[in-house]
Structures are given as structure tokens and as C-alpha cells.
Amino acid sequence: MNRAAIALVSAIFAPLLCVAASPFAGRWDFTVPGANSTSAYWLGVTEKGGALDVWFQPSGGNVIQMKDFKVEGSHLSVTTAAATATRPATTWELDAAGGKLTGVIKSPTNPTPVTGLPAPALNRPEPKAWTTPVSLFNGKDLSGWAPIGNPANSHWIVADGLLVNETKGDNLKSNAVYTDFKVHFEVNCPDNANSGFYLRGRYEVQLEYEAAGSEPPERGMGAVYGRIPPSTVSPRTPGAWETFDIMLVGRTVTVSRNGVVTIDHKEIEGITGGALDANEGDPGPFYIQGDHTGGLKFRNITVSVPKP
8 A cells, every 4th residue: 555545544544543432431330338228320321423321220210311411531420310499409420440430429418429330241141951940938938038128117928828018118038149040920919009029139020000001111010120111011900910930141131921921032231220239240139129019919939040
């Protein structure tokens, strides 16, 4: 190639070579210890046409797109809650360095230091074989399960061989933790009830029969809350027993509801609201949400894990 051609190629590609990827691009996990509990958050940042697209998962609720943010070099400022007449804004001030994000949550209360770590890819092949399902609920007592929080606020009981949440109170988690698994359970969800079954304590499969049409598909019955809607919307059957079979391998989830695959090998991008922590690479428990409403009943909870 002659000098003129080399110069032409250099002129074309030099601007591209000078464009560096944003240090904020990626998925970030934040586990924030508190006085009485741990809060988990997630930040997803992508570059589109030289601009950033920012999504934020609060410690509760659903993932939301952030519109009010500013980037100055290696500093990112995100307003996650706008100011009101009685309360100043909540803003995350983050600096990118050393492959992580460090900074502070500036809120109406005391500033909280935070560190965001890159969310693990969790790319794993689907196991070729699984163990025989093992029961997680014996139908007699709460062996193998414990309330999250103050046991005095727990309203989980065993009645007629069923696991029942009598009324709004504590969440309930398994003592055992899991990485990849197939879990089966049967649930009876009354009308106007709202609960969820959490995978590894971080990803909620929504269980609810609130007013029809009150929630979008990604927050409805059988969805991975705020993340993945079911491919089909089944008829509402409050008060009837329904069956869920869920396989989670890495980030890939498959959900079958009443024998019909409704989420087929979809990637869960990040934690959902209510996650126990944001340590996505670690094993975690199952947990059942009990702090929204009562009335739900469960039976035949079993789990299989990959064969060695």
C-alpha cells in the first residue's frame, strides 16, 4: 500500500480509534448494608449513538429508565428520585475507576457510600442431567424455612398440609441455597393478592391477582418482575391451584405455568426489586414474598440440581 493510500485509511479510521467506550457502560451490582437490613440495587448502562441509556433498579419496585443524569468524564450523576415540595432529590454520585463504580447516595437522610461491581455474565451451559427432585416443604411444619426479619411479624403457618401466609407480614426464605436448579411449586393465589417466588433470593417470579389490567405484562402473574413478561397471558383463575416449573441456569430462565412454557430460555438482565442482595454470582435461597398481602397457599415445593 502506498503512502497516499495509508494516509487515506488513517484519515478515515482515526476518529473511530479515538472514541473510547464509556467507563460506565455495562451492568453494575450494588449491595448496600444497612443498620437492620441489606439493600440491593442495579444499574444498566448502554451506549447508543454516542449517548448513554441508563436503567436503574431500586431496592423495591421495578426497573426504570433514568432521564435525569449527567456525565462528566469519569463521573456520573443520576437523580433517582426528583425533589418535591417537602423533600430534596435523591442523587447517585458515582466515579468510574479500577473497573468499579464508587460514590455516594445523596438522599434526604444521611449520605450513603456505595460501590458498584460489574455484574457477572453467568454464561453456563444447560446441564445434561438433573438429580431426582427433593421436597423443600414437608407439609407438617416450617422445617427448612425461616422468616426474614422479626419472627414475631411472621404469619406463615402449616395448615392441612399446606404452607399458608395468613396475612401480610414477613417474607419466608429457604435455609438452603442454590446455584442452578429446577424448582416446582403449586400455588393458590386469591383475588387481590400480591406475592412472588424469588430465585436465588434475587429474581422475583410474580404471583398476583390484582385488578385485571392494573399491571403491565412484565409485572403480571408469572413474569420475572419488571424484566420479562410471559409470552402468553393466561386467564385469571384466583382461588384455583396453579403449577409452576422454573429452570434457572446462570441468567437463563425458563418458566412453565400449568404445563405451558411462558418464558423460554430468556436472559434475566439483573436483580429485581426486593432482592436480598446483588451478589449475583453467589448461590442464594428461595424466598416467598409475604409482606404485600396474605392469603396465598403453597404445596408440593421441590427442587432438582445438576448432576455432578
